[in-house]
Amino acid sequence: ILAHVGIPKVYSFHMVLSYSRDPFCCFTTSQDLAAFWECHRRAFAHFGGVPGTIVYDRTKTVVRRHVAPGQAVPLHPEAVAFAGHYDFDIDVLAAYRPTGKGRVERQVTIVRDHVLAGRAFSSLAELDATFVAWVPQRRAVRHRTHGEIIGMRAVRDHAALRPIPARAYVVADRHLRHVGKDCLVAYAGNLYSVPARRVRHRQLVEVRATAATITIHATVPGLDGITLLATHQRAVGRGARVVDEAHWDGLPDGHTRAVTTGDPAGGSTTRRPARHDGGQGPLQALLNRAAAAQVAVEARPLSVYEQIAAASPFTNRPHLKDVSK
Structure with a gap:
């Protein structure tokens, strides 16, 4: 839904208060550890408190590894730290139990049909704002399971929430x-x-x-x-x-990449002047510890090598040593 602005994938995070079915949803471009727990902080701010227990399936951002049925589930260290800071318990569903959190799974379809369908968006902020604007409509609905207005039942739900700590816990x-x-x-x-x-x-x-x-x-x-x-x-x-x-600042800027394309003026061998920048140039900053930076090199035209090759390539004449670049 945001591919036209260069965002190929958008994910939705859902949390619902089980007693009242009061929903929360936000949108993100990542499902990694930091984004997952940042969505929790946004959910707590939306509800105005922290629930006593949160039910999860066996996602890798909560469960460190999968174990056989009946064994204790090892939790991710960041999940334990986050839950300890905000004072809630982690309840991990048993394996192959898709109906264990149907109350929140149902919210995915509801948001898709009532918030996203028939609308165009240009940013994540616009997606989040559209959901926030729709929440009062959802809270005015009489839920078919518990038979009460969701907003009236949510008042009791919010009153039972624990306070949000003054210092936020940021997962990295x-x-x-x-x-x-x-x-x-x-x-x-x-x-x-x-x-x-x-x-x-x-x-x-x-x-x-x-x-x-x-x-x-x-x-x-x-x-x-x-x-x-x-x-x-x-x-x-x-x-x-x-x-x-x-x-x-400090990377080579390419000024030493000189190329000889012909004879210098007068056809004589010239010496390229060394650059002196007081140690401020990017290349000098990288080479100031190398002894080669203090060595003056000689530049020869290509015609010198052509004359040597044309004279006699198979003689035993001593070769000229070239130290030029």
Whole structure:
């Protein structure tokens, strides 16, 4: 529904209060750990509190691995930390129990038919706003199962919710990545820049991804004890390059890529003047530790080699040694 603006896939997150069937829905472009738990925070803000228990199926963002029936289910560490911070219990359904959370599965069809059908959207924010505008209509409906108005029954549901902690718990999905030659780090199909003067090619860095931001950290603290290298807004979709132009200060700018196309003026051998920029140029910053940066090299025209080859290619004459580039 957002392919026309460059977003190929959109996912919907649903949570429903079981007693009243009061719904919540938001839309996202990712199903990873950070986005999943960020949707929980938005749901708690929508309801005005935290439920005592949340029922899940065996999704990998909650369950660390699948086990045989009757065994204790190992939970994901971030799921345990998030539930402990917001003080709710995690109830994992038994395997192959599709009817265990039909109350929330039904909301998927309702939102699709009453919020999305027949409408066009241009952004995720517009999708979320359309759902929020539709919620009063849903709360005015008499539910066919419990026989009460959903909004009136939701008042009692909201009163039973626990308060939201003042300090939010932000889940970050952490991964190790290598820095490329262009000081870009790949994550989730996108590229993010890091400062060229603080990293080297193939250096291992840690990417911490939340639903909104990407932070890149060094694995070893610097002299100031800080590991943070860069912070970026998280890209939507795939194939994006999120670059801070200041991070490329220190990369080679290509000024040394000179090519000889003919004889210099007068046909004599000339010496290319060395560039002196006081250590401020990008290339000099990368080469200031190399001894080769202080060596002056000689440039010869191609005609010198043509004369040698034309004279006698099979003689035992001593060869000219070339140290030019």
